[in-house]
Amino acid sequence: MVTFNSGRADQGAVFDYQLARLIALVDDMKEIRSGASPERLAADPPILERWAMARRPAMCLTGLSAGHPLLPGDGRAIVTSDLCLLADDQTWARTLSRWYRLGRPAESPIGDS
Known part of the structure; x- marks a missing residue:
């Protein structure tokens, strides 16, 4: 997750770094869709031995939604x-899917003591 400052063109190094990473991912996805092979796209890739699929938590939001295009209803609890x-x-x-306007925050967000 990256923070940004509305109305500013210069968002800082962290923002620019993440933007470049996402642009590179989208560019690779477009190339794969066009029939390119990973061998053509990957420049000297590392090898991962004894690999396995894993899961890790990702930051997300939870709250009461109104006007969601896929999850109808007002005050619907979503993640x-x-x-x-x-x-x-x-x-x-x-989020990865869409923009949200944020209203009032919850009384005690996750992670607050």
Whole structure:
């Protein structure tokens, strides 16, 4: 998840780094869709031996949704897809799927003591 400052063109090094990573991923996906092979796309890739699939938690949002295009109803409890961007004033969030306008925060968010 990357924070951003609304209305500024310069978002800083972390924002630019993550943007470049996502652009590279999308570019590779477009190439694969066009029939390119990983051998052509990967420049001197590392080898991963004894690999296995694993899971790790990703930051997301939870709350009461209104106006969601796929989850109808007002006040419907949802968990979003991976949180990618959060406005520094916490009024906007971008998940992997879509933008959310953020209303009031919960009384005690997860992780607060």
